[in-house]
Amino acid sequence: MMNETISSPNTIQDFLFQHRHNWTDYNVPFEDGRELEKLILSNKYKNVLEIGTSSGHSTIWLAKAVAKTGGKVITIEIAKGRFEKAKRNFEQAGVSHLIEMKFGDAMQIIPTLKETFDFVFSDATWSTQPAEGYTTFFKLCEPKLKIGGFYTMHNVTDGYGDDGRFFKYLEQLGTYKTSIINVSHNGISVSKKLKNINP
Known part of the structure; x- marks a missing residue:
């Protein structure tokens, strides 16, 4: 049996603060991680999908949030x-x-995931995906995202993320409302699903 200590949110917070300047490998900045946590907590989201773990900084913030929402x-x-x-x-x-x-x-x-989600965070890097990759990720996730859920994406203002095609696609759909969070230079887009796409 694996001997793992189950941490309280305060202990997780201690870990995040102790390591806040040590993250490389395309991890999100500390400020962006905190914003992701706030988004989940303010909407009481429970089922979270992350595309692009890297070495886990953003994932720990997401886990800290769902520790509180169950x-x-x-x-x-x-x-x-x-x-x-x-x-x-x-x-x-x-x-x-x-x-x-x-x-x-x-x-x-x-496509193999059976779950539905109320929060998706896409943090795949531009260098490893085709130019239309961000829209493709969205199309794969969209049927699994609940109405009222958030589809969020990192690196939307720093030149490393989508080149604009994704947001044009969302605008054409007319079923999402998007805003941008700029607590760091990277930027996080937050797109709320208002209704299902018409068949």
Whole structure:
């Protein structure tokens, strides 16, 4: 039996503060992690999907939030080294029990997921995906996102994320309301699902 300490949110917060300047490998800044937590808590979201774990900084923030709402996080990472590093970070932070890790290509994994979600965080990097990849991720997730849920995406103001095609696509759909959070230079888009897409 694995001997893992189940942490309270305060202990998770201690871990995040102690390591706040040590994250590399495309992890989100501390300020953005805190915003993700606020979004989940303010809407009492429980079922969270993350595309792009990296070494787990944002995932720990998401797990900290669902520890309070009674939910769980499914996170997907394609790079083996980052996946293994994230696993160790989750164990140290005491959040492994809140996270289901999946290793592989999100474009192949997402269609296999049986769950529905009320919060999706897309943080896949531009360098590893085709130009239309951000819209493709959204199209895969959209049927699994509940009405009233948020589809969020990182790196929307720093030149590393979508080139504008994703937001044009959302505007054409007319079923989402989008805003941008600018607590860091990276930017987080928050798109609320207002209704289902007409068939």
